[in-house]
Amino acid sequence: MPEKDLRVELLSMTPNSLELLYAAFRQCYHAGFVADMWPRLINGEVDKEKQAEFVSKILESGHTSPIEHVSFTFAVEGISRACSHQVVRHRLASYSQQSQRYVTESDMDYILPPAIAKIPEARERFERFMEEVGSAYKDLREILVNAGREDKANEDARFVLPQAAETKIVITMNCRSLIHFFNLRCCQRAQWEVRKMADEMLKICKDNFPAIFRYAGASCEQLGYCPEAERFACGRYPTLKQLTAK
Template sequence: MSEVKARVELLAHTPEPLSLIYAAFRQCYHAGDVADMWPRLLAGDISREKQAAFVENIMASGHASPIEHVSFTFALSGVSRALTHQLVRHRIASYSQQSQRYVDASDMNYVMPPAIAANPKARERFLNFMDEVGSAYRDLKAMLEEDGRGSSSCEDARFVLPQAAASSIVVTMNCRTLLNFFEHRCCTRAQWEIRGVARTMLSLCREVLPEVFRHAGARCERLGYCPEGEKFTCGRYPLPERRS
């Protein structure tokens, strides 16, 4: 058993993402068939600058549904079950997560919160508990195997595993879902672990498709004020009623 840190990898994204979004937007306002335009886009006859300007202008008007045609797939590892429980609440997405039912967790890795790591007494108690969990899991698994459960013993032994247990998950989101995800999870009010993962995902998205993700992030960064209200604001941006 050992402590692990989050790792975020971009596995794949829709090919020619800007051109595909441009074509989808153009179809909404174009009398012809964008299938006839597609070869020209791939050949570079319509510059990236022209495509970007068109896409950003239309998105600024509030029309965003065509960006759903482009998706990004990430592999997240070294993240806690606490994080993945938050992640899967973003429902317009696809997930494939490492199963605690089938994967033996006898040597479970774990994620330690920074606040606990910074407190010597809390850190010691946390590590002791991780050892206790590991011991209980292995004992229960062995007892169930003796009862003839075989490899299926993992599915019941897992009930003692904590939210700190490390996991791996593959997630695919379209651009519109990603923008919403970043609005909520890049906010300083988001839980520290998923906020860090979201910011890394955003950085990777910006490298591929800056035209869509240049202004993505916490809502306050786009709005110029904090929409969370006086009770929850972090103070980085003024509240609506305090704007000049």
């Protein structure tokens, strides 16, 4: 049962994403039918820099709904079940997660929190418990199989697995949902593991679609102030109350 590291890979993004958003934004302010300009867009007859500039300008006005037409799909491994439970609370997304019911966890990988890893006695106790869990899982599964419950052994034995158990998941979000996800999960107040995952996803988004994600990140980085109450603020940015105080 080895410790597992985070890995985030981009599987897919909407083809012709810039052209699609340009067309969607243009339709909102254009009397004609954007399908008529679509061939020119995908054939490169309209300058991409001008498209990106137009999209960025409209976004600055607060008009963001058209960016929902473009989505990203990520494959993620090396996160804990504790982390995945936080991620799936973001409802405007699609998820396909590795099942503990169908995948045998006899050689379960796990996630080791950094705060535990740096304290020798804490790490030793944590790793010893992971071994105990692994042994209990194997014993229970074997007992269930021997009792004639082989096809259901995994789904019952999994009840002893910890939140530290490593999981793999495929995530699809549109750009608007991703920006909201980054607002919350790139924040210093977010739990360390989901923040690490969000930071990796944000790097990928910035590399692949800078016109949309150039300024994406924690809410404070976009607003210029911390939207949290003072008792929750990390201090990187002043709170709104501090900014407006007379």
